[in-house]
Amino acid sequence: MWTPKLIMMNGELMPFGEARLHPLSLAVTYAITVFEGLRAYHDPVTGRFLMFRLDDHVRRLQVGMKLLRFDEVYELDYLRESLRRLIRANEPDSDVYVRLLAYVEGTGLMSTTGPAGFTAAAMPRDKPKFAETGMSLGVSSWHRLSDNASPPRIKSTANYHNARLAALQAKADGYDGALMLTADGRVSEAPIACFFMVRDGRLITPSTSSGILESITRATIITRWRELTGAEVEQRDVDRSELYFADEAFLCGTGQEILPVTMIDRLRVGDGGIGPVTQRVREDYFNIVRGLVPDHPEWRTLV
Numbered sequence: 001m002w003t004p005k006l007i008m009m010n011g012e013l014m015p016f017g018e019a020r021l022h023p024l025s026l027a028v029t030y031a032i033t034v035f036e037g038l039r040a041y042h043d044p045v046t047g048r049f050l051m052f053r054l055d056d057h058v059r060r061l062q063v064g065m066k067l068l069r070f071d072e073v074y075e076l077d078y079l080r081e082s083l084r085r086l087i088r089a090n091e092p093d094s095d096v097y098v099r100l101l102a103y104v105e106g107t108g109l110m111s112t113t114g115p116a117g118f119t120a121a122a123m124p125r126d127k128p129k130f131a132e133t134g135m136s137l138g139v140s141s142w143h144r145l146s147d148n149a150s151p152p153r154i155k156s157t158a159n160y161h162n163a164r165l166a167a168l169q170a171k172a173d174g175y176d177g178a179l180m181l182t183a184d185g186r187v188s189e190a191p192i193a194c195f196f197m198v199r200d201g202r203l204i205t206p207s208t209s210s211g212i213l214e215s216i217t218r219a220t221i222i223t224r225w226r227e228l229t230g231a232e233v234e235q236r237d238v239d240r241s242e243l244y245f246a247d248e249a250f251l252c253g254t255g256q257e258i259l260p261v262t263m264i265d266r267l268r269v270g271d272g273g274i275g276p277v278t279q280r281v282r283e284d285y286f287n288i289v290r291g292l293v294p295d296h297p298e299w300r301t302l303v
């Protein structure tokens with residue numbers, strides 16, 4: 001397994017262990033940071049790496065920088081080329097997970113808006129835990145943040161305080177993970193992934209007004225489901241009690257990929273196994289991200 005050699009700060013490559021940020025920067029003191037987790041999939045036959053929906057990740061980061069009123073919003077071309085350069089410089093020999101963070105590196109008062117800085121790191125990442133076995137979720141008593149308080153739609157570091165509380169509670173309570181509800185009791189998302197459920201063959205996911213991150217994996221599944229089946233994914237409010245009607249459920253995200261959910265609140269989801277819809281979505285997802293089918297070449301960027 002390869003190890004990260006070089007990290008990138010503000011476009012400069014340096015030894016991984018030498019990255020530094022001032023503790024009084026706004027990035028640290030007030031969590032004025034937005035970030036992305038991306039993947040580059042390795043093809044062992046050709047040796048090439050394909051980054052999945054790179055431009056969409058950068059665009060979401062740019063909206064986050066705009067919303068937080070950073071002095072500078074990095075250009076798409078610049079970040080795209082920086083990440084490709086970073087991956088090549090690390091000479092990986094298997095799948096790559098990339099963290100890209102943009103922040104206010106300046107020190108000062110809370111409303112300081114610059115100078116902005118960014119860090120990008122490329123790392124190996126194991127297959128997500130529970131990918132083969134499925135996982136149990138507990139509905140959290142921590143509510144998901146609301147859009148008008150700390151918008152979950154953007155991937156801001158500050159939002160993960162809320163997510164972490166839910167994740168730690170779930171662990172303490174003996175679940176594999178948490179599922180959060182909005183303040184008015186609708187299903188929202190998991191701490192680091194979006195939620196889908198299946199009822200009578202229909203695929204359902206909470207709408208983007210349910211306090212969720214605008215997930216790129218979620219959007220991918222919605223598009224592919226339409227293309228594969230001709231049916232729309234139902235994007236709507238999901239009451240908590242509807243969870244217990246699900247035949248199947250899964251979480252999705254760049255890091256988590258597709259994770260089957262087999263129990264919610266210690267009640268079996270369907271028959272407690274990994275169902276056919278989840279398997280179909282998962283198989284298609286890996287075919288797409290690894291370029292094993294020719295569809296959507298615009299989603300894959302050659303490193």
Ligand SMILES: Cc1ncc(COP(=O)(O)O)c(C=O)c1O
Binds near residue numbers: 163212255
């Ligand atoms: C809170 C949250 N929701 C959803 C997702 C999935 O988003 P994406 O599919 O863009 O990786 C993530 C992943 O980072 C996340 O942190």
